[in-house]
Amino acid sequence: MSDFERLKRHIKNYLNCNSVFCRLPILRKIPQLLRESDFKVTITHIPRGVGKTTIIDIEKGDTTDKIYGVAVDIGTTSVAACLVDLYNGELIAKASSGNAQIKYGADVINRIMYSTKGNGLQELNHAVIQETINPLLNKMYMDSGIRKEQVVSFVTAGNTTMSHLFLGLYSNFLRMEPYIPAFVKTPFIKASELNIEVNPETFIYLIPCVASYVGGDITAGVLSSGMWNTEDNILFIDLGTNGEIVFGNKEYLMTCACSAGPAFEGGEISCGMRASGGAIEKVKIGSDYEPIISVIGNEKPLGICGSGIIDLICSMMFAGIIDRKGKIVKNLKTNRIRFDENGIGEYILVFKEQYDLDRDVSITDVDIDNFIRAKAAIYSGITTLLNNLGMDFTMIDKIYIAGGIGNSLNIGNAVKIGMLPDIDQDKINYIGNSSLMGCYLTLMSEDARHKLEEIANHMTYVELSVDPLYMDQFVSACFLPHTDIEKFPTVKKLLEKSL
Structure with a gap:
């Protein structure tokens, strides 16, 4: 034999x-x-x-080797991964980095367009797998002393465009009305088919998407938030490159996506960066226009992440450095403000000489305008989604904020700049990377996997681009905090006191 x-x-x-x-x-x-x-x-x-x-x-022999699984969140700007002991659910290692695809475009639309040119699709697929995911996996293996052959389960989630590019699928129809994805749910795919550095026989489970601009990362986030199992009206907001919003409870789930851009993760901000070591995550500005900063890892300040930008813009507004349009005020007596030959203002947060940097860490009128547009997209998306349900802010029981904006998100400052509605702030909580947590739950539980499928099928998608109310709401929200200050009574009182 x-x-x-x-x-x-x-x-x-x-x-x-x-x-x-x-x-x-x-x-x-x-x-x-x-x-x-x-x-x-x-x-x-x-x-x-x-x-x-x-x-x-x-x-x-009778080996004591264990088997492991990997959970990966593929964000447009950042990718995060964790290595998990499948016997007991213990987190063995974790790693994150920027998505190498960013060199081909900061947002999904630019990447879709690039994918249609020459070898663009292959280059984008190579960037996310060979230049991003595999290096993260190998780093975790090195840190933990685990062989890749021991990794026998792989769960990943991303927005719909990232999911298409991860599989190397043509995605141009995602950006063209009526915005049809090639898939929302994939069959199991072997790791060897994508050249992912795990056991080649491992099945890749890609968490199902909902629509062209609501992907598996949101399905995973809804799972981990628990909103599918409560009677409370929950507003779930993922502050990534695409601002996805879900509202509902165990009876219904409505969702939409607004083009927030990468500003919440430091993209398209001159000194912006991911929420990682060296990023300024907290800022306060006194009446003397001097800033007090907090840096992730207590390292040399290299840039500013999403949570720090919110703090900075809020502090600049209340210190009188910017007006309610977000423009830097001229003739203020401080060396931290300067203007170029075109009249574009700049506020210096960190002078390069302080830390021997290559350049100052600053924020400009253009940066502030980009961020105001991003926060306006979120606020107007919330307003439009609730309007479609015949509801308003008073009917929100809880708000969950997820995404890569940073663990130090100051909820009060997010309300003050008009990104979030002016409701009781005890109702608002930051829950971190809910997509990665949803992947972890799916890795560990067959029941969670079944629940994911149910959630994806249960969500009703609202296309904001064809809703006339959305653009009106967006234009009105491109102000600090809003053109209609009566919508923010708490902020109105604070602004009156600061004058």
Whole structure:
């Protein structure tokens, strides 16, 4: 009897299955390994439906090696991953980096357009897998001493465009009305088909999307938030490059997406950066126009992340450095403000000489305008979504904020600049990377996976680009905090006191 037949016979008897499969790399290991271990081996396998299984690893003796899974959140600007012990759910390692695709465009529309040119699609696919995800995986393996062959489960989520580019799928129809994706739910895909650095037999589970601009990252976020299992009216907001919003409870879920741009993650801001070491995450400005900053990791300040930008703009508004249009005021007596030959104002947060930097860390009129547009997109998206339901802010029981804006998000300052509605701030909570948490839950629980499918099917999508109310709301919200100050009574009182 051949070695492989002997193995198959044992596995069929042990697992009560009728079909056993392995790929060539495993077959090559079998002859010598069986004899070196006196035919005492440990086999790792993955079931393939009723009565079928695939051998994905074979090791000497009764090994104590564990098996692991990976959860990955593919953001437009940032990618985060974690390595998990599948026996007990323990987090073994984590890693994050910028998405290497950013060199082809800061937002999904620019990347879609690039993907249609020449080898653009292949380059974008290579950037996210070979230049971003695989280096993160290898870093986690190095940090934890784990072999990639031990990783037998892989769950990932991203917005609909990122999901298409991850699979190398043509995505141009996503940006063209009626905005049709190639898929919302994929079949299982082997890691070897995408050249991902895990066990080649591992299935890649891509969390299902909802629509062209509401992807699996939002499905995963809704799962981890628990809003699908409560009677409270929950407003879920993901502050990424695309500002996705979900409103509802266990009875209904309505969702929309607004083009916020990458400003919340530091993109398209002259000194903006991800919420990582060296990013200014908190800012206060006194009456002397001098800033007090807090830097992630207590490192040298290299730039400013989303939470820091919110603090900065809010502080500049109340210190009288900018007006309610977001323009820097002239003739203020401070060396931290300067204007170029075109009259564009700039506020210096950190002088380069202080920390031996290559340039000052600052924010300009253009940066502030970009951020005001981003916050206006979120506020107007919330307003339009609630209007479609015949509801208003008073009917919100809780607000959950997710995304890569930074753990130090100051909720009060987000309200003061008009990004969030002026409601009781005890109702508003920042919940971090809900997409990665949803991937983790799915990695560990078959029930969670079934619930994901149910959530994706249950959400009703509202297309803001064809809703005439949205643009009116957006224009009105491009002000600090809003053109109609009566919508922000708390902020109105504070502004009156500061005058």
